[in-house]
Amino acid sequence: xxxxxxxxxxxxxxxxxxxxxxxxSGYSFTTYWIGWVRQMPGKGLEWMGFIYxxxxxxxxxxxFQGQVTISADKSISTAHLQWSTLKASDTAMYYCARLAGxxxxxxxxxxxxxxxVTVSS
Amino acid sequence: xxxxxxxxxxxxxxxxxxxITCGGNDIGSKSVHWYxxxxxxxxxxxxxDDRDRPSGIPERFSGSxxxxxxxxxxxxxxxxxxxxxxxxxxxxxxDHWVFGGGTKLTVL
Numbered sequence: 001x002x003x004x005x006x007x008x009x010x011x012x013x014x015x016x017x018x019x020x021x022x023x024x025s026g027y028s029f030t031t032y033w034i035g036w037v038r039q040m041p042g043k044g045l046e047w048m049g050f051i052y053x054x055x056x057x058x059x060x061x062x063x064f065q066g067q068v069t070i071s072a073d074k075s076i077s078t079a080h081l082q083w084s085t086l087k088a089s090d091t092a093m094y095y096c097a098r099l100a101g102x103x104x105x106x107x108x109x110x111x112x113x114x115x116x117v118t119v120s121s
Numbered sequence: 122x123x124x125x126x127x128x129x130x131x132x133x134x135x136x137x138x139x140x141i142t143c144g145g146n147d148i149g150s151k152s153v154h155w156y157x158x159x160x161x162x163x164x165x166x167x168x169x170d171d172r173d174r175p176s177g178i179p180e181r182f183s184g185s186x187x188x189x190x191x192x193x194x195x196x197x198x199x200x201x202x203x204x205x206x207x208x209x210x211x212x213x214x215x216d217h218w219v220f221g222g223g224t225k226l227t228v229l
Contacts, residue, residue, distance in 0.1 A: 037164075045156075045164065045207050047218035061217060062122075095163055105211035107154040109175065111163040 002026040004034075004096050004112035011118045012086050019082040020115045022096030029077035030054040033099040035070060036081045037108070040092045048094075050104060051079060059104060086119045093117075123212040125221035132227045139195040141224045143208035146189060151210040153191040155184060158223075159204045167206075168193060195226070203228045 007021045024034065035050030049060035053072035060070070069082040079096055094115045097108035126144040133139040143153060153171050156164035166175050168184035171191065181196045195202055208221040 044205075044223040045158075045209075045220045047220060059216065100169070104216075105152070105213060107152075107166060107169045107209065108156075108164075109166050109169070111165070114163055 002098070002110045004098060004110055006094075006096055006112040006115045009116040009118070011120070013121055014086060014088055014119055016086050016119075017082070017084050018086055018117065019080050020094060020117065022079045022081075022112050024077045024079070024098065027098075029072075030074055032101065033104050033106070034072065034079045035097060035099075036068075036079075037095045037097055038064075038092045039095065039114075045095075048081070050099065052104075053079070086117075088119050088121075090117060091119045123210070123215060123217070123219045125208055125210060125219055127206075127208060127221040127224045129222070130225045130227065132229055133195075133198050134229045135198055135200060137198055139198050139202070139226055141193045141195075141206050141226065143191045143193070143221045144189055145191075145210065145219075145221075148189050148191055148210065149186055151212065153184065153186065154209045155182075155193045156207045156209065157202075157204045158207065164207060198226075198228055200228050202226060 003025045005023045030053045033050045036048040038046045048064045049070045051058045051072050071080045096112040098110040100106040100109040155168040157167045158164040167182045172184040183194045205223045207223045
C-alpha cells in the first residue's frame with residue numbers, strides 16, 4: 001500500500017528557516033515523481049514543484065522558483081520542502097503528492113495528509 | 122501563462138445531477154484530472170485522463186470534454202459528495218501543472 005506520511009504542524013516566526021518532510025512507503029521511491037502543493041487558508045491548490053528521486057531532476061512552478069527548495073533523500077525514501085527565510089505569506093497547508101507512472105505529466109494519484117505551516121510574529 | 126476557470130460554487134439537491142466545469146484554451150489537447158477535497162482532508166483523485174476513474178470511485182462520477190471546456194458530472198448526488206472539486210492539467214507548452222480555482226459543491 002502506497003503511503004505518504006508528512007511531518008507535523010509547524011509554528012515559526014518571519015525570517016526563520018524550515019524544512020518539512022514527506023516519507024514514502026509501499027513503492028519504489030526512486031521511480032516516481034514526488035512533490036509539493038500549497039493551499040493557503042480558504043484558497044485553491046497551487047503546484048509548487050516536483051522531483052524525480054532517481055536522478056534528482058527537479059521542476060519548479062515559476063511562482064515558487066527561488067522561494068523554496070525541494071529535495072529527496074533516497075536512503076530514507078523521503079522528500080523535503082525547505083525555506084531559508086519564511087514570510088507571513090507562507091502560512092498555508094502543504095501537501096506532498098506522488099505522480100502516477102508515465103512521466104511528469106501523469107496525474108497526482110497519492111497524497112500526504114498535509115503539513116500546516118503557520119508563520120507569525 | 123495557462124489558466125483554468127471554474128465556477129466558485131455549484132448547488133444541487135440530493136438525487137439530482139451536478140455538473141462542474143473547467144474552462145481553458147485548447148483544453149481539448151490536454152489531459153484533465155479532477156480532485157475531490159472534503160473539509161479538513163487532502164485532495165483525492167476522482168477522474169483522470171478526462172474520463173477514467175481510479176479504482177473505488179463510484180460510476181456516478183464521470184468526466185467529459187467539449188470545445189474549450191471539461192466537465193465533471195456527478196449523478197444521483199449524495200450528501201457525502203459535498204466538497205471542493207479541483208481540475209488539473211499538465212500544460213506541455215510550458216512544462217507546468219495548472220490547477221483550476223476550485224468549485225464548492227453544496228448539496229441542498
